Amino acid sequence: MTTTAAPPRTSFAWRGLFLRLHFYAGVLVGPFVLIAALTGVLYALTPQLESWVYSDQLRVPVSTQQLPLSQQVDAALATAPQGTLVAVRPAPEPGDTTRVLFAEEGLGESERRAVFVDPGTGRVTGDLVVYGTSGALPLRMTLSQLHRNLMLGEPGRLYSELAASWLWVVALGGLVLWITRPRNSKRVRTHGLIGVWVLAGALLLSATGLTWSAYAGENVATLRQSLGWTTPSLKIPGGSGDHGDHSGHSPAGSGHGDVDTVLGTARAAGIDAKPLEIGLPTAPGGAWKVTEIGRGWPTQVDAVAIQDGDVVSSVKFADYPIAAKLTRWGIDAHMGVLFGWVNQLVLLLLGGGIAALVVLGYRMWWKRRPTQGFGRPAPRGQWRKVPPAALVGLGVGALVIGWFVPLLGISLVVFLAVDVLLGRRAKTA
Structure with a gap:
């Protein structure tokens, strides 16, 4: 056979x-x-490495009382930093420092100078160049590049x-x-x-x-x-809404006195994440921008624009297209x-x-x-x-x-x- x-x-x-x-x-x-x-x-x-390497700038003794945010900004301005005051990141947890952010000539794209302030005493603990929404410090910036x-x-x-x-x-x-x-x-x-x-x-x-x-x-x-999958942007009255462009901010030290009121208004409007950034107006009488910057929980990316004490525009993660949500989750997971x-x-x-x-x-x-x-x-x-x-x-x-x-x-x-x-x-x- x-x-x-x-x-x-x-x-x-x-x-x-x-x-x-x-x-x-x-x-x-x-x-x-x-x-x-x-x-x-x-x-x-890098998160654990940053916490260890930059502990002097990031951590302070826990205080039972905190200074108003405007006074913390004044403490940072007292160090006479170069550049333009553009934003403030309040201390997210007890024992953390507040970051007061400045735009400077000579810094790279998305880079800013951060002055770290003890929210309990107003003591400045240092200053470093930080990068992007994540606020990456020099070590993470280097590893990222x-x-x-x-x-x-x-x-x-x-x-x-x-x-x-x-x-x-x-x-x-x-x-x-x-x-x-x-x-x-x-x-x-x-x-x-x-x-x-x-x-x-x-x-x-x-x-x-x-x-x-x-x-x-x-x-x-x-x-x-083309498919309408882009991430919604916050509408800023009289501005572009581009948070990365700080060229129009007023000189350092001016116009930050309302930061406490702005923070309270944002909290009342549902901006409840602990990590957030308060962006100063780009022109006198313009709108403030308050953005949730926490990425540990996938829904904390809401933002509001506040002008004359009122919320004039907002973007909620719940309103993102599903593709924009998936993109946000994917990028955060990658990082x-x-x-x-x-x-x-x-x-x-x-x-x-x-x-x-x-x-x-x-x-x-x-x-x-x-x-x-x-x-x-x-x-x-x-x-x-x-x-x-x-x-x-x-x-x-x-x-x-x-x-x-x-x-x-x-x-x-x-x-x-x-x-x-x-x-x-x-x-x-």
């Missing part, structure tokens, strides 16, 4: 193609993903965008390989097992990372704008501030898992490299095994994704070109 071998299944044909893409993509982008994972783990630890661009400025952002662009491709390719692995195989590789466990987190990091990227980020912003230490722990495990995947992947490649007697993980020509209609669909999908995520598209073209050249070289050797 003779037996006829069963024709190869479509799933097997797809497996060869995915294996080749997963292997070579992992080899090429692995270093970028590894650096992003390790620097991300460092960044996730290391994670974002390797301290290389705008050109360095290409590294993190490349890592975010390929991370989801490699992760989903690994999932396909895990699902289609031979069922009679008793060997379960640690690499694949870790990949399954970190899959959801890797996809989240990739998606949220792309929203901050230089090129794909622009396409994401355009898409959100490790959503739900506090729980989010940090998840990021530590996730970053460690991704770093382990890269290391184990290179170990597998080294042990099974061709010079050790093994063939390539998937020979060239795997695309010929894929049904033509499916191959056309795959090509169209790659073109669309490559346009939307430019670094992915460009690097994929380069990869294919190099692969073709190596194939021709091998034939002529």
Whole structure:
């Protein structure tokens, strides 16, 4: 009797193609993903590191009484800081200091000078440059830039965008390989097992990372704008509503006497988060802006504009479009501030898992490299095994994704070109 071998299944044909893409993509982008994972783990630890390194500026003895906020601002102004008074962040908890914020010439984008004041005594405990809505101090600023661009400025952002662009491709390719692995195989590789466990987190990091990227980020912003998924902005009477622009503020020391009344009005209007920022008017008689800045709980991002003692405009998180809410939650989760230490722990495990995947992947490649007697993980020509209609669909999908995520598209073209050249070289050797 003779037996006829069963024709190869479509799933097997797809497996060869995915294996080749997963292997070579992992080899090429692995270093970028590894650096992003390790620097991300460092960044996730910064809240505790900041509390320890800057304890002299951040912590004071708990006082039973607090000075009016306007007097705390006066104490900061008495140190004769350079620049323009732009905002105040009242002490969120007993034992914390109040931050009085100034815009200065020479500071970078989203950077401000913070003077720290003991709310009980008015004693100034120091001043530091802080960054962004999170109020990141110099240590976190440094680790953030290391994670974002390797301290290389705008050109360095290409590294993190490349890592975010390929991370989801490699992760989903690994999932396909895990699902289609031979069922009679008793060997379960640690690499694949870790990949399954970190899959959801890797996809989240990739998606949220792309929203901050230089090129794909622009396409994401355009898409959100066209679909009405943008985050609502607070309407400021007589102003742009852009909290990051402080060029129109009055000189330091003027117009802050109403800060106590403004705080009381905001609290009465439902601004109940402990961490908040009070932005001064950008023109005499203009509106104040009071914004919740706590990110440990996903709903504390409300904001109100107050003019002449009345709330004239407000934005509530409850009114955000669902896409804007998901974006807010995703970004906060990426930064490790959503739900506090729980989010940090998840990021530590996730970053460690991704770093382990890269290391184990290179170990597998080294042990099974061709010079050790093994063939390539998937020979060239795997695309010929894929049904033509499916191959056309795959090509169209790659073109669309490559346009939307430019670094992915460009690097994929380069990869294919190099692969073709190596194939021709091998034939002529």
